[in-house]
Amino acid sequence: MENLNTSEKILEAAMRLFSEKGYKAVTTKKIAKEAGVCEMTIFRHFDNKRNLFENAFDKYIFTPKLKTLFDDKLEWNLEKDLMEISTVYQDMLCKNERIILMQLKNNELIFELDSPLNKFPNEFKKLMAAYFSKMKEKGVVDKDPDVLAINFLSSNFGIFTSFTILEKFNTNIDIDSCITEFVKTFAKGITS
Secondary structure (H helix, E strand, C coil): CHHHHHHHHHHHHHHHHHHHHCCCCCCHHHHHHHHCCCHHHHHHHHCCHHHHHHHHHHHHCCCHHHHHHHHHCCCCCHHHHHHHHHHHHHHHHHHCHHHHHHHHHCHHHHCCCCCHHHHHHHHHHHHHHHHHHHHHHCCCECCCHHHHHHHHHHHHHHHHHHHHCCHHHHCCCCHHHHHHHHHHHHHHHHEC
């Protein structure tokens, strides 16, 4: 239990510092000081700064909430499911806006294939492709599940970036209206 508490303290301190200062500016010494542990403890728990960042990103960004949604909460009603998935996804992105924007600024991490920023959408895409495959088996959709998953993911991330990075252009539009209209249009366009 002590290891879990120590790991949690380190992860929380790392996430706070990474989101405030960026990956490059944060050292393991700063994280150790913030977490109230010695620097060697960080290396015992996470081996290196990159592994610590990836663990923090996984814990705070790709939460079990999204996987639980796919495992337990789908109704197999295309529009309802897509609305629920979009809402949960947008909520997750908004809650983690600072760390996602920080990750986008760290060019050395973005373009690596195993980067956390690439890992998360790939996991989400797999879940969506599996969902669309099942809906194709049920005769609800007749398009390629991988293409649908990529389009759904890209559109949702586009909504997120529109309301975070480009928020000044959306002053008269709320995100819930955008999600609702997107889901209605998307579901209608892919229905058999």
